[in-house]
Amino acid sequence: MAQKGYFYCPLICIEYEIEMGSNVKREDLGHLLRREKEGGSTSFYQVVWRWHFYAGIIFTPFLIILAISGATYLFKPQIESIIYKDKYYVHEQGSSTLSPSEQVKKVKKSYPKSSVTSFTIYHDPKRTTEIGLIQGGKSVSVYINPYNGQIQGTLKEDDRFTEIFKKIHSELWIGGTPANRWVELTACWAAILLATGLYLWFPRKKAAIWGTLLPRLKRTGRTFWRDMHAVPAFWFSLLILSFIATGLPWSGVLGEEINQWAVKPKYANSFEEKPDSITYTKEIAKNIPWSNENLPVPVSSKGNYVPLGIDQIEEIAKQQKIKKPYTISFPENAEGVYTLSHSEHPTKLATIHVDQYSGAILSDVRFRDFGWLAQWIEVGIAFHEGRLFGLTNQILGLIVCIGIVGIVISSYIMWWKRRTTGKLGAPARSLDRNKTRIVFFLMLGFGLVMPLVGISILGVFLLDYFVISRWIPLTRWFG
Amino acid sequence: MWKWMIGVFVTMMIVSTACSSKGDKATQDPKQQTSFMQPIEVGIQVPSQLEPKKEYVLQVHLQQGKAAIDDASDVQFEIWKKDQLNKGKKIKAQHEQNGVYTVKNSFPGDGVYYIQTHVTAHGMHVMPVKMVVVGHVSEQELKSETDQPSHQMNGSGHHH
Structure with missing residues (x-):
């Protein structure tokens, strides 16, 4: 008869007996298998909390990166018109402009080895014309005064100051497809954090204003930080969700x-x-x-x-x-x-x-x-980029970014206050197997809508199955 | 049960990916696109040999799809000598038949000329340019012309 082993995936919290492939005995996991009377929970709340916790631990550092880089990139027009003032604006507006072909001719004369690829005319009469060149395989913009034909400067596309933030925001600076996919994954999981967070926020017993719609400021310790996390997150949830949703059309998998x-x-x-x-x-x-x-x-x-x-x-x-x-x-x-x-x-x-x-x-x-x-x-894209309704739109974006950073920081403090040494400090798993599985499949449901989420859940499942579940100290650390 | 459900999920993932890649192919198939606009095709016909101070009939043939355009609202020929766009002239063309419109023109001297037809028909406007050589033109001048033809005709200077 085949040896019976006990299998437990700590991250996803699934346990069951299997015939083979596990050398973990049920007794080894005694510390994990608390009985209900010992204070274990069987609620959905517990399962959802655990998902919320793990998703938060993994993705919030990137969420902060996206929020800060995004908040800066929002103000690209203002930032660029200050630091590239001499290139973007003419000193004196003339009465007549040179024809586009005259302007192109002047640029060609100054950059004979380049080929002209584009010509951008701005609405503001004080703006210079932007002529795009390919110079040795690189994109370069030349700024020419349309009134007197004077070239006021050039900018390499990659060297643009705001390009740094765009690169961080879209591919975490390192660049390439994996980084871009990770950004998409972060955005998708942020949406799940919102959904699970709202479930956790929703009053379980009786509706109370304090702690739900308003923070209990007089409380101290974890309750205070819980309110500083959950209450603002509720108020921001719709705005954050709209920024996530309007950012996804650019993503590589879901966006396509x-x-x-x-x-x-x-x-x-x-x-x-x-x-x-x-x-x-x-x-x-x-x-x-x-x-x-x-x-x-x-x-x-x-x-x-x-x-x-x-x-x-x-x-x-x-x-x-x-x-x-x-x-x-x-x-x-x-x-x-x-x-x-x-x-x-x-x-x-x-x-x-x-x-x-x-x-x-x-x-x-x-x-x-x-x-x-x-x-x-x-x-939605215009809203995301802060150009739908001018400065108000930009400020709204900035407030949301500050909100995200604040919500993440308060969550870290909560976690720190709850955490016991030597453990990750994850919420205890639910004792109810069926509820655990129902939530798992709800998450897989998200995975069908957002393909990368599905792949990441399966990835974590495999990691759990093949690595973490086979190493007792690690399962203990994950809790 | 558990393994079975994971199996179902993996299958659904594969199916959904397969469906979306099928979708890709559908959009890449150009035959699926329906036609909204058919551009006007313009054929400018000039005699192969042109001499100065002789009158020639210049023709333009208009069609859309396979049908000749007989009801163009405006057809004009603009003719100018190289580097002298400002001194060019515009002549209104007459409709002959089967979408052929003509003007009569003589070129004042040797040189490289441009003939542009401004055609307005069926709510669209097209304006192709043909380069012609009249009489004797040195190799060098001809070469300088064909190198960068598009910029020669833009010397209209200031505007706005």
Whole structure:
């Protein structure tokens, strides 16, 4: 007869007897298997608390990083207009501007080895024109005074000060796909922290204002810090959730899926000859709205024509009433198109592909052409970036970021006060196996909606099964 | 029971991933996109050999999809000599038949010229440019032209 072993996963809190594969005996786990009369709990509360605790321990350090980098990046326009003042603004506004082609010509003269890729015109008449170059494989922006043609400076895209915060916020500075996935995972688990936290916050016995809607300030110790954690977290929950939700469209896994759902290609204009491979707009042009990133790029007509110059493309932009600031991205090759794009005001978003020879509008997709879901997502993205309703929006974002940091700090203090030495200080597991499993499957339910969450839960399960559960001191430490 | 449920979950994960990758393929299939706009195609036809001070008929053929455009609201030819866009002229074209519109024009002297047709039809505007050589032009001038054609025609100077 096969040897009976006892199997226990401390992280996920699942225990059961198995035939083989475990050398842990039930007696070894005696310390974990408290009876109800010894003060153990069988409630759902206990199970949810444990999930909330572990998710918090793992993801809150990253949540703080995201909150601080995000809060800084929110103020990108203000920060950049101060530190790049000499590059961004002209000293004196002239009466007439040089044509775009004249400006491009001047830039080409100064940077003969570079190729011009884009041309951005701003709304503010005091702003310089931003001309994008590729210089030795790197993206560089040149700022030229449109009134006198004087080049006021250059900026390498990677060296931009605010780019540091963007890089931290989107890929934890280290960069690459794993870091980007980890950010997504943090955002998803933050949503679960909110859901489980709200469950824990909800009054279990009778509704009381103090400790629920208002903190019990006169209490001391853990109760005080519990209120400083749970009460503000409740008030912030909706705002935090909206910032998480509006950030997810950028994520690599869930975001791509949202994009597939929200952006149906029904409005994409077809062109006569179907290309063998599709180029997407985000690959060839700058400052593209989220909804148009995967818009297929048409090809310019073949024929013995002279390519149009940027002045005529600017004329088309005026005729098409594209809102400033807009960017004209240059064709990459003989088949390429000019791409006009506005990506700032959600309801004015536009991406227009223009045949570089005839000036024909090959594809014109604006906010009004988006599906309702894409429209809402665009509004959400603008909200997330703090450009939906100006300074108020930015300050709201800042308050939420401060709130997140505060909630995390108070949670650490709570944990520290409860913690006993030599142990992680996790909440004791529930004694009710069925409730433990029900919650586990509810969590897997989140995992189906957010694929990375599902993968991470399975990962933790495997870690539990193969590593932690086989090492008694470790199971004791995890509690 | 426990193992069985994990099994179900893993299967669901795989199915959902498979579904979304199927979705990818659907959007990548260009045939699924419906056509909203068909661009106007413009064919500018000029005699292969041009001499100065002789009158020529310049033609432009318009079509959308496979149908000729007979009801263009405006067709104009803009013709200018290299580097002299400001001195260029605009001539309104006459509709002949089957989407062919023509103007009569003579070039004042030797040189490189640009012919641009401004076409407004069916709510769209297109304006392709063709480069032509009239009479004798030195190799060098021709070469300087074809290197960067797009910037030669933009010397319109100040605006706003």
